[in-house]
Amino acid sequence: MQVKNSRIPPRHEVRPYFQPIISLQNQRIVGYETLGRWVREHGVESLGPFFQDPNISEDMHLMIDRHLREQAIERIAAASDESELFINLKPSWIYRTYKRTGVLPTIELLKKYQINPSRIVIEITEEEFTGKLQELTWIVELYREFGCTIAIDDVGSGFSNFDRIASLQPKILKVDLNILKKSIVHDGYRAVMQSFSIVAAQIGASLLVEGVETKQELRSALQVGARYVQGFLFSKAEPNLQQPDAYKAMLEEEIKSFGEDEFQRYHRLLSVHQRLDALINASVHISNAEEADAVIEQSIGNVTDNCIRMYICQGDGYQISSNYTRSEVGWSKDESYRQANWTWRPYFISNILMMNLQKQGILSQAYTDLDTSRQIQTYSCAMGEGYYLFLDLSI
Template identity: 80%
Template sequence: MQVKNIKIPPRHEIRPYYQPIISLQSQEIIGYESLGRWIRDGGVESLGPFFQDPDISEDMQLMIDRHLREQAIERVAESPYPSKLFINLKPSWIYRTYKRTGVLPTIELAKKYQIDPSQIVIEITEEEFKGQLQELTWIIELYREFGCTIAIDDVGSGFSNLDRIASLQPKILKIDLNILKKSIVHDGYRALLQSFSILSSQMGASLLVEGVETKRELHTALHAGARYVQGFLFSQAEVDLQQPDAYKGMLAEELQRFGQGQFERYSQLLTVHEGLSTLIHSSAGISNADEADAVLEQMIHNVSDNCIRMYICQGDGYQTSSNYTRNEEGWSKNESYRQANWAWRPYFISNILMMNVQKQGTLSQVYTDLDTSYQIQTFSCALGEGYYLFLDLMI
């Protein structure tokens, strides 16, 4: 059959394929993204271009999609391994269908096949949405009330904007694969990936990183705080579901390697702290900027090579010392930072409180340094008498 010279796949030639989504927490497959495939001429083709073609009517796309959706729900309902099914839905499909019919077909299919609603993940796809966001949010809430999980796909791409994320309050943020790949070689994208990690934790959502093709990309996802991963490193979309522990051995090995690297890095920070302890205990007599600078000048040769900046502040956020910054020629001193206030930085007050309670140094979250654009963390520890040492460490 043809519409506007565009070939429409016959229903008997289409079927869902399943790409596994793996939990880094359990190292097991916890679900599958359902992806449409056209089986013809002895080959398998993606139906992605069909669903993205603006010349194909929405009704035709919906007819094919619902056929695929029903097959996928039936397959997961019959599986001996309880798995989540990630179903891609355009926001315009959800909005217009419900406005026209008052029915959400996915909920009806879940009831028909008696699948636990918690196994259904409604993945809101990347698409420009021209309807009322408040109304869409109310409709999406019907899925949530039924027991489905809400996810947003391609976070970081053009149309998956922050307003939509804030309004829909998803439980899973799925990161656009281009951000993952660019973050490996570009500081700006690395910072963007890290920002979505912080956003997900603030919202009580889990981060799912897709497009993981190499072990290096897996470690990038781990650094970003991903809970779930998906990609060709594990499997492409397959016609059958897989054993839940199919990738457990490989993941356990990579998690051990990642954990060891993190342990070594934090051990180095502990060594820095211990190496400074003698100087710290002798520095309780700070009462002015010159005395604070003298303490830092004693410490310069004891800090690690990745320390790019040192300064001393009081508990109210005001900097007492000069800034000591490492450059190619060595360390330079900048007195203009005396009396700068850093209480506006998100880590500052919380770190001060933690140091006072725990009586030990603390480490900030990773962030991008304003002056150098390096990815850094700030190590801080109390000096006594209300003064605190800060070391900016390049990672």
């Protein structure tokens, strides 16, 4: 007599649940991540422990996963709107299945239910992958050629490294929720979050922040340039699909509040321009480091309280003045920065060109200061012929 394994759910008790993914662009539900649930008499349980159990065979994992996947695809195909379905696939499963059979079961299911493949997002999940990355890339490309969107899940959690991102060229980067939570209270993690935003922009991908549970975390997602969000702030995974505009009113209110705060912050930052207007428009003559230092010392009393550093550079990138840095006890002068060259900074040359073209100051994007590890922005403006004043402003 065969003994039933209590850790393995019967197929008839397995159901896909759907957690909404919301676009911050139009504040509507654009898709759902499908998550497995074990629906039993005494309640509903996540299938996470089942899929993570090393004592259950991969064939059993695959059987249950494909059963869930087919149910989810059937549901999304019958939906009245054009919601997308985010399907989690382990790279090892994709790799071994295709190498063994030459078939991609998900594509076969899409054909069976006649669903537009553009509505399917293949999430390559976070796991250690021991196969050949080049071969995995070629297999993933078959999904892309069929019309599916490629995403990488849990970016920043360990195995979803930059090598994999560069090779697979996803259209969506899904950021690990723990990075987001730490970024709220830790500048280092905030910088890492911003780096993901930069990577996404450089490769033509959108940033999806998952695990958003509070309005503060939603604000953090907005600050790093997330296009999509998901999490308990909106909804846990549910058995049914939801109305596309279910969270629109709440998001409109939060985005409006965020926008107003950001405008106020930028107005404060840009007020430095008005306070330095007389200096900027005056005929300033600088021929050596001492004269450059004298210009800064004359203007120190006019800068805003959030200015933490001032210096003057020439158009070729060489700093002519000393560094003037604000501390709790006042301003200090460091002559060792004279003749430092800053053309290696990615914003320097483009900012010089823009200042010359537009004849006005420029405020940089936020970044983490190398010396203090604080979040700052740099305001730069032309002064005199061929000289440029830089002010580092704390955020």
